[in-house]
Amino acid sequence: MAPPFTLKDISGNTVASTRFLGKPTVINFFATWCPPCREEIPGFVEVYNKYRNSGFELVGIALDTETRGSLPPFLIQNRIEYQILIGDIETARAYGGVKSIPTTFFIGKDGLIRNVHVGYIDRDAFEREVRKLL
Numbered sequence: 001m002a003p004p005f006t007l008k009d010i011s012g013n014t015v016a017s018t019r020f021l022g023k024p025t026v027i028n029f030f031a032t033w034c035p036p037c038r039e040e041i042p043g044f045v046e047v048y049n050k051y052r053n054s055g056f057e058l059v060g061i062a063l064d065t066e067t068r069g070s071l072p073p074f075l076i077q078n079r080i081e082y083q084i085l086i087g088d089i090e091t092a093r094a095y096g097g098v099k100s101i102p103t104t105f106f107i108g109k110d111g112l113i114r115n116v117h118v119g120y121i122d123r124d125a126f127e128r129e130v131r132k133l134l
Helices: 035-054 068-077 089-094 123-133
Strands: 006-009 014-016 025-030 057-062 083-086 103-107 113-118
Touching (some): 035 057, 068 083, 103 123, 113 123
Parallel strands (some): 025 057
Antiparallel strands (some): 006 014, 025 103
16 A cells, blocks of 8 residues: 655645545655656656546655755746645655655555656656556
């Protein structure tokens, strides 16, 4: 099962993972300073926009610490409309101690983790994994 979490979004609102229960969900741990994270985001945006009306949820968990202030302009620059949350060490530990970023978790409607991808994932591979969840 995907571990539960409660994190803040960039506006300071609290978001609980229970909000995504019953929906095919992808959780992507990333940071704005991470080159492979930055490289995969345009494909994420494309796939999210394609499947969002099918109930698909994409959640980015930012592990930025010193660079947290660059998050809002980063979201605008990359046209990110999916949910972005501010990560913490407890959440990273709950997800198996995310040791490298990007790390992406593919979670079924039943809340079970179906796949984990560590490192860069290209748009086509990402879409294939998302389609398995739908």
